[in-house]
Each structure stands twice: as structure tokens, then as C-alpha cells.
Amino acid sequence: MEMVLTPIVCIAQGYIQGKPVxxxxxxxxxxxxxxxxxxxxxxxxxxxxxxxxxxxxxxxxELGLSKGTRGIFHQLVYDKPPEGDRYHDKNFPSNTKFITQPKYALVEFSGCKLDGKLAKLQSKIVPIAVSKQIFLFYAKELLPDNVAKAAKINKKTTKLTVKRKALPLIPAYSMTTRKSQGQTLGKIIVDLVMLPGPLEVTSPYVSLSRVKRLEDLLIIRPFDFATLQIKPSMAQIEVFKRLDRIAQNTRRRFQFIV
Structure with a gap:
């Protein structure tokens, strides 16, 4: 017997001037x-x-629940939407269940520093509540050319201030090198074929150092060995020199302080 899971998609709520978009x-x-x-x-x-x-x-x-912390999603708690507030999107399967009013997600964090388990929850499972953020949206692209041009001539802004309510979570099946910084992972698959453009000296180092054992690392495809021979840029070298000078001055200044 085949078990079919209904896809769930949480839809962020947006507000402009206090009113839903x-x-x-x-x-x-x-x-x-x-x-x-x-x-x-x-x-x-x-x-x-x-x-x-x-x-x-x-x-x-203080509990180890910071930006970039990895967890396992268990359950979503949400309110039923009001009648008439239905959402559909052709980019998702037809049987997708869209949630427009999530309350919190139950997520398991293995490294969580909670002394005990929360009431009625298993150990290491933490409710992650909906968060609120404000950002700017440039609506110029949505305006007809004549309207956008008139707005520019009259010096009227096409920027909209949007308040968003959503769960502060993203899927973690894959992540960029930047997102992986500071994490220790069990097993990883790394792509060392870099995008065109200048390379950062830390790019290969960060991705390759996320695991403790070589057998937990798989490089997905052949890559240019020069990727591992990237040297710091002049700007980075200057930063290193400046930090070294600060360290030396600090040691000289406080060498007699116990």
C-alpha cells in the first residue's frame, strides 16, 4: 500500500499601511x-x-537556537482561514494544502540546551513561533511605463513598506557555503565547481570543513584544482595586517596587567 503525504506550504502574510495586501x-x-x-x-x-x-x-x-541552526520539522500548528480566504498556486501540486495563518512549528533541535522537555512535548522539540519583519518593495516593475515615468518626473516614490508575518524557517536539504558557516554537519555533499567571477579564499575551506571525518565528505563532481589554491586578495591581506598590528599593540599595552 502506498502512503501519500499531502504537501503543505505556508504562505507569508503581507501588510501595507496596516492592511493585508x-x-x-x-x-x-x-x-x-x-x-x-x-x-x-x-x-x-x-x-x-x-x-x-x-x-x-x-x-x-542562550539555548543554542540562533540563525543558521539546523533542526527537523515535526508538526505545524495553525488556525483555519476565514471563509473565502483560499489560496491556489499552479506552481505547486494540485493537492497542496496552503496554510495562510500558521501559529508555530514544532521543530526538533538536537543541540538545544534546554534542561528538560517542554510540557506535552518530546525532548529537544521546540515551538518556533511566527515572526514579523519589515522590508521595502520596489513596485516600479508592476507599474505601466507611463505611470512609472510620471512618478519619476513628479518625484513620487514607488517604494512600498511591507510588514511580513511568517515562520523564520527555510528548507535545509541544501544550502550555500555562506549559510553553512559555523555548522558541524553529519554528512555532506559538496560542489566545488565555482560560479564565474572572483572567488573568495574562504569558499572551499568553509564547505570542506563542515564535517569532522573525511569519510563523511563527498565531492559531487570533478573540479578545477586551482579552486583549492586561491590566495587572499590584497584587500584581505591588508585586513590581516591591520588585525595583526592591533593584536601586537594590545599585547604591548596590557603586558603588565595581571
Whole structure:
């Protein structure tokens, strides 16, 4: 017997001047913005029990729940939407269940520093509540050319201030090198074929050093060995020299202090 899971997608709620965004074109454009333009709150958040997720903001740093912490999603708690508030998107399967009013997600964090378990929850499972962020949306692309031109001539802004409510989580099946910084992972698959353009000296180092054992690392395809021979740029070298001077001055200044 085949068991079929119903896909779940959380839809972020957007507000402009305190009112929900009801214009379909504007709403769609705002939801499709990349996370780096929405204070890292995703417009669409697909969820499946058992999937890995990442926190996108600091929740409780003293408990080890900070931005970039990896967890396992278990369950979503949400309110039923009002009648008439239905959402559909052809980019998702027809049986997708869209959640427009999530309350919190139950996520398991193996490294959580909670002394005990929360009431009625298993150990290491923490409720992650909906977060709020404010960002700017440039609506110029949605305006007809003549309207956009008139707005520019009259010096009227086409920037909209958007308040978003969403869960501070993103799927973690894969991540960029930047997102992986500071994490120790069990097993990883790394792609060392870099995109065109200048390379950072830390790019290969960060990705290759996320595991403790060589057998937990798999490089997915052949790569140019020069990737591992990147040298620091002049700007980076100057930063290193400046930090070294600061360290030397600090040692000289405080060498007699016990």
C-alpha cells in the first residue's frame, strides 16, 4: 500500500499601511521575492514532517537556537482561514494544502540546551513561533511605463513598506557555503565547481570543513584544482595586517596587567 503525504506550504502574510495586501499582482510579486530582500522570511515555505530546516533568525541564542541552526520539522500548528480566504498556486501540486495563518512549528533541535522537555512535548522539540519583519518593495516593475515615468518626473516614490508575518524557517536539504558557516554537519555533499567571477579564499575551506571525518565528505563532481589554491586578495591581506598590528599593540599595552 502506498502512503501519500499531502504537501503543505505556508504562505507569508503581507501588510501595507496596516492592511493585508489584496492586489493579486502585488501579492504574488512580494511572495516571490528572494529571502535576502525580505529580512530572510520566506514567502513560500514548503513543509513535510521529518524534513531538515534552518532557523533564519536568532530565537534563543542562550539555548543554542540562533540563525543558521539546523533542526527537523515535526508538526505545524495553525488556525483555519476565514471563509473565502483560499489560496491556489499552479506552481505547486494540485493537492497542496496552503496554510495562510500558521501559529508555530514544532521543530526538533538536537543541540538545544534546554534542561528538560517542554510540557506535552518530546525532548529537544521546540515551538518556533511566527515572526514579523519589515522590508521595502520596489513596485516600479508592476507599474505601466507611463505611470512609472510620471512618478519619476513628479518625484513620487514607488517604494512600498511591507510588514511580513511568517515562520523564520527555510528548507535545509541544501544550502550555500555562506549559510553553512559555523555548522558541524553529519554528512555532506559538496560542489566545488565555482560560479564565474572572483572567488573568495574562504569558499572551499568553509564547505570542506563542515564535517569532522573525511569519510563523511563527498565531492559531487570533478573540479578545477586551482579552486583549492586561491590566495587572499590584497584587500584581505591588508585586513590581516591591520588585525595583526592591533593584536601586537594590545599585547604591548596590557603586558603588565595581571
Amino acid at each position: 489584496d492586489d493579486l499582482r502585488v501579492r504574488k510579486a512580494i511572495l516571490e521575492l528572494p529571502d535576502n530582500k525580505t529580512e530572510h522570511l520566506p514567502g513560500y515555505l514548503p513543509l513535510v514532517p521529518g524534513m531538515p530546516v534552518l532557523l533564519t533568525e536568532n530565537v534563543a541564542t
